Amino acid sequence: VIVAAVGLGLSAWSAMRGVSPAELEAKYMTPADRFVTAAGARVRVREEGPPDAPVIILMHGFLYSLESWDAWAADLSKDYRVIRFDMLGHGLTGPDPQQRYSPEERAAFLGDLMDALGVDHAIIGGNSLGGLAAWRFAAAHPERADALLLVSPGAYSINGVTDAPVPPPEPLKVFLRTAPEAGVAATLARVVADPSTITPERAALVRDMMRRKGNGEAFIQSIEEFTLPDPAALLATVTAPALLLWGREDKVIPVEQGEAMENSMPNARLIIYDGVGHTAQEESPAATLDDVREFLNALKETQL
Secondary structure (H helix, E strand, C coil): CHHHHHHHHHHHHHHHHCCCCHHHHHHHHCCCEEEECCCEEEEEEEEEEECCCEEEEEEECCCCCCCHHHHHHHHHHCCCEEEEEECCCCCCCEECCCCCCCCHHHHHHHHHHHHHHCCCEEEEEEEEEHHHHHHHHHHHHHCCCEEEEEEECCCCCCCCCCCCCCCHHHHHHHHHHHHHHHHHHHHHHHHCHHHHHHCCCHHHHHHHHHCECCCHHHHHHHHCCCCCCCCCHHCCCCCCCCCEEEECCCCCCCHHHHHHHEEECCCEEEEECCCCCCCCHHCCCCHHHHHHHHHHHHHHHHHH
């Protein structure tokens, strides 16, 4: 580690040590935020909307934080209890003492957090890694998932990952540990269809959250535990109504995987957005919210 630090330079070594949680909490915590202890982990949770309204839980993607859902939460919290949280190893939650980073463990932890919040069942939403945890949770606990809102969720193999993880290469480890400004900007540019939509403020927030002390190592451990076995059989068991939203220009998880998910899930509908990449909830909030509202209104009618 010392040799690596010398090669990286003093500034990179400082970055590897991370930013203090207290500094970031002072900067980013809002009145709607609190820390909740669930199954031994201290998790940042943000709750908005009427406390007695139907619950929507939203989970962000890899390297991101709960702010990824700002636009959706601002609208949906008018008549839903919207719950967001920084997933284990991300954002202000920070690393998990028990290192529960595999997709199966992330899905199981969602149930633990719901228990801690007193939520028996909810509409579950997620983007990318969060979407993978969402549908896996619905497969394991159908009685607790009223419906699914999935934005480019993980499911099928990408980047060579199948039943076995693909170890992260050393340059990627350095990036995850240090989150250099240029590297973060390049990563975000790949995630979206139009890089000009990434504001300096958004890029700074993502970088700050990546640099929270301990998160870099958690990202690496997450990759080392990350598997994507053939999901077809499990997807076929997910009976909850599911809305799949996908950007046609998604460079992270190709839209063809959305089509495969729609065909595998018994009660799913896929909507594709032209000119949108991997984070449709951020890149096209108005269009996605229109479709989410239509889906939720139809869901209400079936429950009357």
